Amino acid sequence: MTPTLQMLALVVWANGVPVLARLLLGHRLAHPLDGGRTFRDGRPWLGSSKTWRGLGAALLTTPWLAVLLGLPWLFGLIAALGAMSGDLLASFIKRRLGRQPSEPALFLDEIPEALIPAILLMTALDLSASGVVIVVIAFALIDLLLTPFSARLRRMIKSIRGWS
Incomplete structure (x- = not known):
């Protein structure tokens, strides 16, 4: 597998596993990272959709994926x-813009989440600048395609389990 594909797999997994954890666990362990605190503008720092559960899911499982891809766990x-x-930065900016948690913001939801990790691992994975651009564009397309699917799946699971 090429470094570009390895990076893309890591980025897709790291960003997707919090969504998977939410689908599997519902509201369990969904404590907001910002503790419900507000910024000086009166809006939440991050919002209720950024949870310790999602952060933990990404940080605990993405190293395992790296090992499965033949990379060091540290990658x-x-x-x-x-x-x-990148996700937290995007959420902070979205709250400043008055957007609600989970409200889409084209490119703001995709670029930082892929660009930051790709730049951090660029040298270690021997990724070229064009490889980084490919990772960001591919992730944006994957995210744009999968987000509506995951929203429908979440609504379906909510109706089955009676979640609010």
Whole structure:
């Protein structure tokens, strides 16, 4: 597998596993990272959809994926930290713009989550600049395709389990 595909797999997993954890666990362990605190503008720092459960899922499982891909576990941890940092940065910016948690923001939801980890691992994986661009574009396309599917799946699971 090429470094570009390895990086893409790490980014997709690190960003997707919090969603998977939410689908599997519902509201269990869904404590907001910001503790419900607000910024000086009166809006939440991050919002209720950024949870310790999602962060933990990414940080604990992405290193295992790295090992399965033949990479050091530390690369998976770095990818997860980068992806989650990008996700949190995007959420912080979205709250400042008055967007609600989980409300889509084209490119803001995709670029930081893929770009930050790709840059962090660029040298270690011997990724070229074009490889980084490919990872970001491919992740954005995958995210744009899978987000509506995961939203429908979440609604279906909620109706089956009676979650609110």
